[in-house]
Amino acid sequence: MNAEKIRRDFPIFKRRINGRPLVFLDSASTSQKPVQVLDAMEDFYRNSNSNVHRPVYKISEEATEMYESAREKVARFVGARDHHVIFTNNCTEAINLVARGWAQRNVKRGESIVSSVMEHHSNIVPWQSLKGATLRFADVGDSGLLGDLPMDKKTRLVSLTHVSNVLGTVNDVKKIAKEAHENGALFMMDGAQSVPHMKVDVGKIGCDFLAFSGHKMLGPTGIGALVVRKDVADDMDPLLFGSGMIREVTLKGTTFADAPMKFETGTPNISGAVGLSAAIDYLEKVGMRNIERHGRSLTEIAMRSLGGMDKMKIYGPRKNRSDVLSFSLGDAHSHDVATILDDRGIAVRSGHHCAQPLMRRFGVGSMTRASFYLYNTVDEVRQLAEGLGESARVLKV
Numbered sequence: 001m002n003a004e005k006i007r008r009d010f011p012i013f014k015r016r017i018n019g020r021p022l023v024f025l026d027s028a029s030t031s032q033k034p035v036q037v038l039d040a041m042e043d044f045y046r047n048s049n050s051n052v053h054r055p056v057y058k059i060s061e062e063a064t065e066m067y068e069s070a071r072e073k074v075a076r077f078v079g080a081r082d083h084h085v086i087f088t089n090n091c092t093e094a095i096n097l098v099a100r101g102w103a104q105r106n107v108k109r110g111e112s113i114v115s116s117v118m119e120h121h122s123n124i125v126p127w128q129s130l131k132g133a134t135l136r137f138a139d140v141g142d143s144g145l146l147g148d149l150p151m152d153k154k155t156r157l158v159s160l161t162h163v164s165n166v167l168g169t170v171n172d173v174k175k176i177a178k179e180a181h182e183n184g185a186l187f188m189m190d191g192a193q194s195v196p197h198m199k200v201d202v203g204k205i206g207c208d209f210l211a212f213s214g215h216k217m218l219g220p221t222g223i224g225a226l227v228v229r230k231d232v233a234d235d236m237d238p239l240l241f242g243s244g245m246i247r248e249v250t251l252k253g254t255t256f257a258d259a260p261m262k263f264e265t266g267t268p269n270i271s272g273a274v275g276l277s278a279a280i281d282y283l284e285k286v287g288m289r290n291i292e293r294h295g296r297s298l299t300e301i302a303m304r305s306l307g308g309m310d311k312m313k314i315y316g317p318r319k320n321r322s323d324v325l326s327f328s329l330g331d332a333h334s335h336d337v338a339t340i341l342d343d344r345g346i347a348v349r350s351g352h353h354c355a356q357p358l359m360r361r362f363g364v365g366s367m368t369r370a371s372f373y374l375y376n377t378v379d380e381v382r383q384l385a386e387g388l389g390e391s392a393r394v395l396k397v
């Protein structure tokens, strides 16, 4: 895999920040977009723009075909055979659909949902919003590995991230799914940080639900998906009600369309689906195994060069980790470190990373995070290390 060549497909890398080329190390937050995705979306708007599913004219048939073939592509990409693909705005909305649509109906007072301390807020807050269900959280060890799941016979759902957006921990989700099923619970996987970076197969893992966002995998913002087992979808309510999701409406009441349409209310994000489809084509052309290998290799190089720095604390497992790297530089505030890096054109994330319980677990208010993707290079890792050396000097850590 040649990251230098890949970068040429991403117009944003022509940008200069403070006179230097942009070094973008925040793909865990959102990824950059290749020209192939931008062109596919522009082509849709220029040549086929119309609404889907209803009109019978030519360009609407084209738009419907583009939208539905994007759904098929997503299904194939994540190994969904016995699952529906429901388009949502993002991963957060997909998790809310599970909470409101399935859990509110199926998890009774006194029954539990198991999650963990390493979750993104989007995989904690929706469960807290439910009435009746008890929440239990698995702890995280000092090394960043997930602790035992507090499951019992009253557990109805285990909802965990595949990959931590802070620690880079890759959870053994196949084992977790098996454990959940043996206990009579369903397994919901937050794939926001895994689907863009590695081959994910919902059938092989045993996911009943998988949630992820398109914008973290080279696609546009405003499109994501909930992949849900077909028989489980029969037992779910929609999140929103209105047009698009109906079979028949009378003034006395309404019958709903079959899944997945039942869960997609109003005009969907057609151009978003077209962009996501082009993003999947791009990822598949490069190869998910190559992308995973490249990310892991950059992370290992970064761990070696940052690990040697004075007062540097790196969080998360030493081995078998994904391509996000969170750290603290002495007692310097993460925003100060990120600001000094920004002066050199290096974009990293600082703050609590939407994981305040995890920050508390590690006794910090914030961390700095560098995250890598297919377009990042070894030279950018070197620039990060240099920039952090400069940060340490300026901030006198």
Ligand SMILES: Cc1ncc(COP(=O)(O)O)c(C=O)c1O
Pocket (backbone or CB within 6 Å): 028, 029, 090, 091, 092, 093, 120, 122, 123, 161, 163, 164, 165, 190, 192, 193, 213
């Ligand atoms: C692990 C994880 N879950 C969920 C989300 C939420 O994604 P979105 O904001 O696209 O809904 C994120 C975003 O960073 C994430 O890292």
